[in-house]
Amino acid sequence: MTAGGTTSVSREIVESGQRAAERSGESAGGESKRAAFRVWRGDSSGGAFEEYTTSVSEGMVVLDAIHQIQAESANDLAVRWNCKAGKCGSCSAEVNGMPRLMCMTRLNDLDLEKAVTVEPMRAFPPVRDLVTDVSWNFAVKKRIAKFKPRIPDAPDGTWRMAQSDVDRVQEFRKCIECFLCQDTCHVLRDHQKHDEFIGPRFLVHVAALEMHPLDIENRAAELRQAYGIGYCNITKCCTRVCPENITITDNAIIPLKERVVDEHYDPLRRLVRLFRRKS
Protein backbone atom coordinates (compact mmCIF):
# COMPACT_ATOMS: atom_id res chain seq x y z
CA MET A 1 0.00 0.00 0.00
CA THR A 2 1.24 3.51 -0.82
CA ALA A 3 1.75 6.18 1.78
CA GLY A 4 -1.28 7.96 0.29
CA GLY A 5 -3.40 4.80 0.67
CA THR A 6 -2.43 4.46 4.31
CA THR A 7 -3.46 8.06 4.99
CA SER A 8 -6.89 7.54 3.43
CA VAL A 9 -7.47 4.35 5.47
CA SER A 10 -6.48 6.20 8.67
CA ARG A 11 -8.88 9.04 7.86
CA GLU A 12 -11.70 6.52 7.32
CA ILE A 13 -11.03 4.94 10.71
CA VAL A 14 -11.07 8.35 12.41
CA GLU A 15 -14.29 9.30 10.61
CA SER A 16 -16.04 6.01 11.41
CA GLY A 17 -15.00 6.48 15.05
CA GLN A 18 -16.61 9.93 14.98
CA ARG A 19 -19.78 8.52 13.41
CA ALA A 20 -19.96 5.76 16.07
CA ALA A 21 -19.51 8.39 18.80
CA GLU A 22 -22.30 10.47 17.28
CA ARG A 23 -24.58 7.42 17.09
CA SER A 24 -23.95 6.57 20.74
CA GLY A 25 -24.53 10.20 21.64
CA GLU A 26 -20.98 10.85 22.82
CA SER A 27 -19.82 14.40 22.34
CA ALA A 28 -16.30 15.31 21.27
CA GLY A 29 -15.43 15.52 24.96
CA GLY A 30 -16.37 11.83 25.50
CA GLU A 31 -19.56 12.70 27.41
CA SER A 32 -22.11 9.85 27.29
CA LYS A 33 -25.82 10.21 26.66
CA ARG A 34 -28.62 9.01 28.90
CA ALA A 35 -31.06 6.24 28.06
CA ALA A 36 -34.26 5.02 29.71
CA PHE A 37 -34.87 1.47 30.94
CA ARG A 38 -38.18 -0.03 32.07
CA VAL A 39 -37.19 -2.73 34.53
CA TRP A 40 -39.67 -5.20 36.02
CA ARG A 41 -39.68 -5.01 39.82
CA GLY A 42 -41.59 -7.48 41.93
CA ASP A 43 -41.76 -11.04 43.20
CA SER A 44 -44.03 -14.09 43.08
CA SER A 45 -46.96 -12.04 44.43
CA GLY A 46 -46.81 -9.55 41.52
CA GLY A 47 -44.95 -6.52 40.28
CA ALA A 48 -44.72 -3.72 37.73
CA PHE A 49 -42.25 -1.94 35.46
CA GLU A 50 -40.27 0.95 36.93
CA GLU A 51 -38.45 3.43 34.77
CA TYR A 52 -34.82 4.43 35.34
CA THR A 53 -32.38 6.48 33.34
CA THR A 54 -28.64 5.98 33.26
CA SER A 55 -25.71 7.10 31.13
CA VAL A 56 -24.74 4.83 28.26
CA SER A 57 -21.60 4.73 26.16
CA GLU A 58 -20.07 2.77 23.30
CA GLY A 59 -19.55 -0.94 24.01
CA MET A 60 -22.02 -1.20 26.90
CA VAL A 61 -24.31 -4.22 27.20
CA VAL A 62 -27.71 -4.42 28.93
CA LEU A 63 -26.13 -6.01 32.01
CA ASP A 64 -23.79 -2.99 32.36
CA ALA A 65 -26.78 -0.65 32.34
CA ILE A 66 -28.59 -2.79 34.93
CA HIS A 67 -25.49 -2.71 37.15
CA GLN A 68 -25.31 1.07 36.82
CA ILE A 69 -28.99 1.38 37.72
CA GLN A 70 -28.31 -0.83 40.76
CA ALA A 71 -25.42 1.39 41.82
CA GLU A 72 -27.13 4.73 41.15
CA SER A 73 -30.82 4.35 41.87
CA ALA A 74 -31.98 0.85 42.87
CA ASN A 75 -29.58 -0.81 45.30
CA ASP A 76 -32.06 -3.60 45.98
CA LEU A 77 -32.61 -4.57 42.31
CA ALA A 78 -32.11 -8.35 42.03
CA VAL A 79 -30.26 -9.69 38.99
CA ARG A 80 -28.43 -13.00 38.49
CA TRP A 81 -25.12 -13.10 36.63
CA ASN A 82 -21.70 -14.71 36.93
CA CYS A 83 -19.34 -14.56 33.95
CA LYS A 84 -20.35 -11.50 31.90
CA ALA A 85 -18.96 -13.43 28.94
CA GLY A 86 -21.94 -15.41 27.61
CA LYS A 87 -20.72 -18.65 29.10
CA CYS A 88 -22.45 -19.26 32.46
CA GLY A 89 -26.05 -18.88 31.24
CA SER A 90 -27.10 -16.98 34.41
CA CYS A 91 -28.15 -13.58 33.08
CA SER A 92 -31.07 -14.75 30.92
CA ALA A 93 -33.93 -12.26 30.73
CA GLU A 94 -36.27 -10.68 28.20
CA VAL A 95 -35.01 -7.53 26.54
CA ASN A 96 -37.66 -5.66 24.56
CA GLY A 97 -39.71 -8.87 24.74
CA MET A 98 -37.00 -11.15 23.33
CA PRO A 99 -35.26 -13.88 25.39
CA ARG A 100 -31.62 -12.75 25.56
CA LEU A 101 -28.45 -12.97 27.62
CA MET A 102 -28.15 -9.51 29.17
CA CYS A 103 -24.35 -9.67 29.07
CA MET A 104 -24.31 -10.33 25.32
CA THR A 105 -26.94 -7.78 24.28
CA ARG A 106 -25.20 -4.62 23.13
CA LEU A 107 -26.98 -1.32 23.65
CA ASN A 108 -25.73 -0.28 20.19
CA ASP A 109 -28.07 -2.87 18.71
CA LEU A 110 -31.15 -1.48 20.50
CA ASP A 111 -33.26 1.57 19.73
CA LEU A 112 -32.35 3.88 22.61
CA GLU A 113 -34.82 6.51 21.48
CA LYS A 114 -37.42 4.39 23.30
CA ALA A 115 -37.13 2.98 26.82
CA VAL A 116 -35.56 -0.50 26.79
CA THR A 117 -37.72 -3.03 28.66
CA VAL A 118 -35.95 -5.62 30.78
CA GLU A 119 -38.03 -8.31 32.48
CA PRO A 120 -37.54 -11.81 33.86
CA MET A 121 -38.09 -14.95 31.75
CA ARG A 122 -41.80 -15.68 31.61
CA ALA A 123 -41.72 -19.48 31.40
CA PHE A 124 -40.50 -19.79 35.00
CA PRO A 125 -41.81 -18.50 38.33
CA PRO A 126 -40.44 -15.11 39.39
CA VAL A 127 -38.27 -15.00 42.51
CA ARG A 128 -37.48 -11.28 42.63
CA ASP A 129 -37.07 -8.58 39.98
CA LEU A 130 -35.05 -10.12 37.11
CA VAL A 131 -34.39 -13.44 38.86
CA THR A 132 -36.53 -16.49 38.09
CA ASP A 133 -36.70 -19.92 39.69
CA VAL A 134 -35.23 -22.28 37.07
CA SER A 135 -35.00 -25.31 39.39
CA TRP A 136 -37.69 -27.15 37.36
CA ASN A 137 -35.03 -27.58 34.66
CA PHE A 138 -32.64 -29.34 37.03
CA ALA A 139 -35.42 -31.69 38.15
CA VAL A 140 -36.19 -32.51 34.49
CA LYS A 141 -32.55 -33.36 33.83
CA LYS A 142 -32.56 -35.87 36.69
CA ARG A 143 -35.48 -37.72 35.04
CA ILE A 144 -33.54 -38.42 31.84
CA ALA A 145 -31.88 -41.84 31.64
CA LYS A 146 -28.14 -41.42 32.12
CA PHE A 147 -25.34 -42.21 29.67
CA LYS A 148 -24.88 -45.99 29.42
CA PRO A 149 -21.76 -47.02 27.47
CA ARG A 150 -21.44 -50.34 25.63
CA ILE A 151 -18.75 -52.74 26.82
CA PRO A 152 -15.24 -51.66 25.73
CA ASP A 153 -14.04 -52.69 22.27
CA ALA A 154 -10.54 -53.64 23.42
CA PRO A 155 -9.16 -55.61 26.38
CA ASP A 156 -7.50 -52.46 27.70
CA GLY A 157 -10.95 -50.95 28.33
CA THR A 158 -10.95 -48.55 25.36
CA TRP A 159 -13.47 -48.00 22.56
CA ARG A 160 -13.19 -47.37 18.83
CA MET A 161 -15.38 -44.64 17.33
CA ALA A 162 -15.72 -43.03 13.91
CA GLN A 163 -14.72 -39.36 14.00
CA SER A 164 -17.94 -38.41 12.15
CA ASP A 165 -20.01 -39.97 14.98
CA VAL A 166 -18.01 -38.05 17.58
CA ASP A 167 -18.40 -34.79 15.65
CA ARG A 168 -22.17 -35.17 15.36
CA VAL A 169 -22.76 -34.66 19.11
CA GLN A 170 -20.18 -31.90 19.66
CA GLU A 171 -22.69 -29.18 18.76
CA PHE A 172 -25.01 -30.27 21.57
CA ARG A 173 -22.20 -30.05 24.12
CA LYS A 174 -21.98 -26.27 23.60
CA CYS A 175 -25.20 -25.76 25.61
CA ILE A 176 -24.66 -23.32 28.52
CA GLU A 177 -28.07 -24.07 30.11
CA CYS A 178 -29.27 -20.51 29.83
CA PHE A 179 -32.83 -21.86 29.31
CA LEU A 180 -33.67 -19.13 26.79
CA CYS A 181 -34.94 -21.84 24.43
CA GLN A 182 -37.22 -23.13 27.19
CA ASP A 183 -38.44 -19.58 27.79
CA THR A 184 -39.38 -18.96 24.17
CA CYS A 185 -41.05 -22.34 23.55
CA HIS A 186 -44.83 -21.80 23.39
CA VAL A 187 -45.49 -25.26 24.86
CA LEU A 188 -43.91 -24.10 28.14
CA ARG A 189 -44.37 -20.34 27.95
CA ASP A 190 -47.99 -20.14 26.81
CA HIS A 191 -49.42 -23.60 27.51
CA GLN A 192 -47.50 -24.30 30.72
CA LYS A 193 -46.99 -27.99 29.85
CA HIS A 194 -44.10 -28.30 32.29
CA ASP A 195 -45.46 -31.62 33.59
CA GLU A 196 -45.70 -33.20 30.14
CA PHE A 197 -42.91 -31.70 28.02
CA ILE A 198 -39.20 -31.48 28.85
CA GLY A 199 -38.57 -28.60 26.42
CA PRO A 200 -35.95 -27.96 23.73
CA ARG A 201 -32.96 -27.73 26.09
CA PHE A 202 -33.54 -31.28 27.28
CA LEU A 203 -34.38 -32.61 23.84
CA VAL A 204 -30.87 -31.38 22.96
CA HIS A 205 -29.56 -33.26 26.01
CA VAL A 206 -31.40 -36.45 24.98
CA ALA A 207 -30.07 -36.07 21.41
CA ALA A 208 -26.51 -35.79 22.78
CA LEU A 209 -27.02 -39.10 24.61
CA GLU A 210 -29.02 -40.94 21.93
CA MET A 211 -26.57 -40.04 19.15
CA HIS A 212 -23.48 -40.70 21.26
CA PRO A 213 -21.51 -43.48 19.55
CA LEU A 214 -21.03 -45.39 22.83
CA ASP A 215 -24.46 -45.03 24.42
CA ILE A 216 -26.75 -48.08 24.33
CA GLU A 217 -29.71 -46.80 26.38
CA ASN A 218 -32.97 -46.59 24.41
CA ARG A 219 -35.01 -43.49 25.33
CA ALA A 220 -37.55 -43.70 22.47
CA ALA A 221 -40.51 -44.73 24.67
CA GLU A 222 -39.79 -41.93 27.16
CA LEU A 223 -39.40 -39.40 24.36
CA ARG A 224 -42.91 -40.20 23.17
CA GLN A 225 -44.53 -40.39 26.60
CA ALA A 226 -42.76 -38.84 29.61
CA TYR A 227 -40.69 -36.35 27.61
CA GLY A 228 -43.62 -35.27 25.40
CA ILE A 229 -41.75 -34.81 22.12
CA GLY A 230 -45.09 -34.85 20.27
CA TYR A 231 -45.88 -31.39 21.67
CA CYS A 232 -43.09 -29.87 19.58
CA ASN A 233 -44.45 -28.65 16.26
CA ILE A 234 -41.05 -27.53 14.88
CA THR A 235 -41.70 -23.79 15.00
CA LYS A 236 -37.91 -23.28 15.35
CA CYS A 237 -38.34 -20.40 17.84
CA CYS A 238 -35.90 -22.19 20.19
CA THR A 239 -33.20 -22.35 17.51
CA ARG A 240 -33.56 -18.63 16.82
CA VAL A 241 -32.83 -17.56 20.42
CA CYS A 242 -29.98 -19.99 21.23
CA PRO A 243 -26.88 -17.89 22.05
CA GLU A 244 -24.65 -20.88 21.21
CA ASN A 245 -26.24 -21.22 17.75
CA ILE A 246 -27.18 -24.85 18.33
CA THR A 247 -29.46 -25.97 15.50
CA ILE A 248 -31.92 -27.34 18.06
CA THR A 249 -34.78 -28.29 15.77
CA ASP A 250 -33.03 -29.56 12.65
CA ASN A 251 -30.13 -31.38 14.31
CA ALA A 252 -31.63 -32.56 17.62
CA ILE A 253 -35.45 -32.60 17.65
CA ILE A 254 -36.20 -33.78 14.10
CA PRO A 255 -33.79 -36.79 14.30
CA LEU A 256 -35.32 -37.71 17.68
CA LYS A 257 -38.83 -37.52 16.23
CA GLU A 258 -37.70 -39.78 13.38
CA ARG A 259 -36.28 -42.23 15.90
CA VAL A 260 -39.59 -42.34 17.78
CA VAL A 261 -41.51 -42.94 14.54
CA ASP A 262 -39.08 -45.73 13.53
CA GLU A 263 -39.37 -47.42 16.91
CA HIS A 264 -43.11 -47.16 17.46
CA TYR A 265 -44.86 -46.84 14.15
CA ASP A 266 -42.73 -48.85 11.72
CA PRO A 267 -44.91 -51.98 11.01
CA LEU A 268 -41.89 -54.28 10.61
CA ARG A 269 -40.38 -53.19 13.93
CA ARG A 270 -43.78 -53.61 15.63
CA LEU A 271 -44.02 -57.18 14.33
CA VAL A 272 -40.52 -57.94 15.60
CA ARG A 273 -41.42 -56.48 19.02
CA LEU A 274 -44.64 -58.51 19.20
CA PHE A 275 -42.78 -61.68 18.19
CA ARG A 276 -40.11 -61.05 20.84
CA ARG A 277 -42.76 -60.52 23.53
CA LYS A 278 -44.53 -63.80 22.68
CA SER A 279 -41.37 -65.94 22.44
Ligand code: SF4
Ligand atom coordinates in the same frame (compact mmCIF):
# COMPACT_ATOMS: atom_id res chain seq x y z
S1 SF4 B 1 -39.42 -26.03 17.72
FE1 SF4 B 1 -40.46 -27.28 19.26
S2 SF4 B 1 -39.20 -27.12 21.10
FE2 SF4 B 1 -38.58 -25.45 19.70
S3 SF4 B 1 -39.81 -23.69 20.34
FE3 SF4 B 1 -40.96 -24.70 18.70
S4 SF4 B 1 -42.35 -26.13 19.75
FE4 SF4 B 1 -40.77 -25.53 21.26
Ligand code: SF4
Ligand atom coordinates in the same frame (compact mmCIF):
# COMPACT_ATOMS: atom_id res chain seq x y z
S1 SF4 C 1 -29.84 -25.10 23.82
FE1 SF4 C 1 -29.11 -22.97 23.55
S2 SF4 C 1 -30.81 -21.69 24.27
FE2 SF4 C 1 -31.16 -23.75 25.04
S3 SF4 C 1 -30.27 -23.78 27.08
FE3 SF4 C 1 -28.69 -24.53 25.67
S4 SF4 C 1 -27.52 -22.72 25.07
FE4 SF4 C 1 -29.41 -21.97 26.04
Ligand code: FES
Ligand atom coordinates in the same frame (compact mmCIF):
# COMPACT_ATOMS: atom_id res chain seq x y z
S1 FES D 1 -23.32 -13.42 32.99
FE1 FES D 1 -22.74 -15.41 32.30
S2 FES D 1 -23.90 -15.65 30.46
FE2 FES D 1 -24.30 -13.61 31.08
